[in-house]
Amino acid sequence: xxxxxxxxxxxxxxxxxxxxxxxxxxxxxxxxxxxxxxxxxxxxxxxxxxxxxxxxxxxxxxxxxxxxxxxxxxxxxxxxxxxxxxxxxxxxxxxxxxxxxxxxxxxxxxxxxxxxxxxxxxxxxxxxxxxxxxxxxxxxxxxxxxxxxxxxxxxxxxxxxxxxxxxxxxxxxxxxxxxxxxxxxxxxxxxxxxxxxxxxxxxxxxxxxxxxxxxxxxxxxxxxxxxxxxxxxxxxxxxxxxxxxxxxxxxxxxxxxxxxxxxxxxxxxxxxxxxxxxxxxxxxxxxxxxxxxxxxxxxxxxxxxxxxxxxxxxxxxxxxxxxxxxxxxxxxxxxxxxxxxxxxxxxxxxxxxxxxxxxxxxxxxxxxxxxxxxxxxxxxxxxxxxxxxxxxxxxxxxxxxxx
Numbered sequence: 001x002x003x004x005x006x007x008x009x010x011x012x013x014x015x016x017x018x019x020x021x022x023x024x025x026x027x028x029x030x031x032x033x034x035x036x037x038x039x040x041x042x043x044x045x046x047x048x049x050x051x052x053x054x055x056x057x058x059x060x061x062x063x064x065x066x067x068x069x070x071x072x073x074x075x076x077x078x079x080x081x082x083x084x085x086x087x088x089x090x091x092x093x094x095x096x097x098x099x100x101x102x103x104x105x106x107x108x109x110x111x112x113x114x115x116x117x118x119x120x121x122x123x124x125x126x127x128x129x130x131x132x133x134x135x136x137x138x139x140x141x142x143x144x145x146x147x148x149x150x151x152x153x154x155x156x157x158x159x160x161x162x163x164x165x166x167x168x169x170x171x172x173x174x175x176x177x178x179x180x181x182x183x184x185x186x187x188x189x190x191x192x193x194x195x196x197x198x199x200x201x202x203x204x205x206x207x208x209x210x211x212x213x214x215x216x217x218x219x220x221x222x223x224x225x226x227x228x229x230x231x232x233x234x235x236x237x238x239x240x241x242x243x244x245x246x247x248x249x250x251x252x253x254x255x256x257x258x259x260x261x262x263x264x265x266x267x268x269x270x271x272x273x274x275x276x277x278x279x280x281x282x283x284x285x286x287x288x289x290x291x292x293x294x295x296x297x298x299x300x301x302x303x304x305x306x307x308x309x310x311x312x313x314x315x316x317x318x319x320x321x322x323x324x325x326x327x328x329x330x331x332x333x334x335x336x337x338x339x340x341x342x343x344x345x346x347x348x349x350x351x352x353x354x355x356x357x358x359x360x361x362x363x364x365x366x367x368x369x370x371x372x373x374x375x376x377x378x379x380x381x382x383x384x385x386x387x388x389x390x391x392x393x394x395x396x397x398x399x400x401x402x403x
Contacts, residue, residue, distance in 0.1 A: 009084025009231030032208035048224030048329030065123030067103030073133035098156025098180035100333030102130035158336025162252035179229035179337035213323035224329025251279030257392030269307035294323020
């Protein structure tokens with residue numbers, strides 16, 4: 001018999017800060033963390049940075065060979081554990097992390113050093129390797145269970161969460177730290193994304209309004225950075241210890257388009273949505289909110305609408321939709337985890353973060369957008385979070401209010 005999975009801890013290092021209640025309040029109020037790129041090394045751009053003081057978490061000696069992506073991950077994991085009220089995790093607990101790129105700062109520094117002096121820093125490889133973040137979390141917490149890293153572009157941390165929840169449901173482990181981290185706001189990474197022509201043009205009147213998901217005048221995505229880690233537990237054990245349970249992880253669905261590396265496909269997203277509903281035992285009408293993938297690209301938003309319309313059918317008008325990327329940017333490998341945390345908080349608080357900066361909704365994206373800040377949802381019982389990645393991997397997470 002499959003066990004239920006509880007979410008008892010949320011750890012964030014995000015563009016809106018690291019306190020879950022304050023982060024959710026900022027999002028609920030429609031406050032954007034998107035600002036102009038402040039360096040002159042690239043063409044005009046906007047990004048969403050996370051304020052972070054590494055000295056709070058690492059000594060100067062410990063920081064040697066630890067990339068920012070791992071620093072953010074360790075902090076988020078520690079915050080999740082503390083938020084769950086657990087002083088020491090069982091050593092058999094697991095770590096499931098997602099990242100799209102790994103140590104971007106380490107690679108940037110390696111190339112700069114090579115061109116400047118012909119030498120590469122000796123700790124470049126351990127700093128850059130994508131599994132470093134998960135390994136640092138495990139070493140910090142002395143965890144000997146499965147320590148796994150998923151690198152699946154924008155779906156990385158959503159898949160990490162799905163796999164952690166399955167491991168707990170099947171009895172392989174009782175507890176896991178699961179989520180994602182991304183820290184790629186480096187000049188050459190930004191140049192590479194600009195070359196793809198998928199980034200939003202900086203809004204001339206207000207940089208904070210540059211990302212406009214589902215809007216007729218959307219121009220692209222905004223890169224963000226940060227980390228989000230959820231502490232997942234066996235539901236019965238969490239209830240027995242009197243833990244605060246934010247929500248139940250009800251199920252997930254993962255699929256692959258298998259059609260194109262960067263062009264999304266509605267059929268693939270439909271498969272993931274239907275698989276997630278089957279796994280959770282819920283129907284479309286049971287789901288009251290969708291935190292959409294909603295990157296604000298010209299092609300991506302209508303495809304996501306098409307997929308939701310195919311699955312929800314006549315129930316679509318009852319599904320409230322918003323993309324919080326309008327406020328915190330696209331954290332790529334960490335996006336699924338941050339947006340899962342926001343979705344869980346929406347359920348817990350019964351309030352819906354808005355889809356900001358969409359003054360003229362695109363008729364080709366005819367979903368029931370949450371248009372105004374501070375939207376209460378007193379009847380909200382279940383919600384989903386979508387992550388649809390380059391490479392064609394689609395991940396949908398389903399959450400149910402704690403009972």
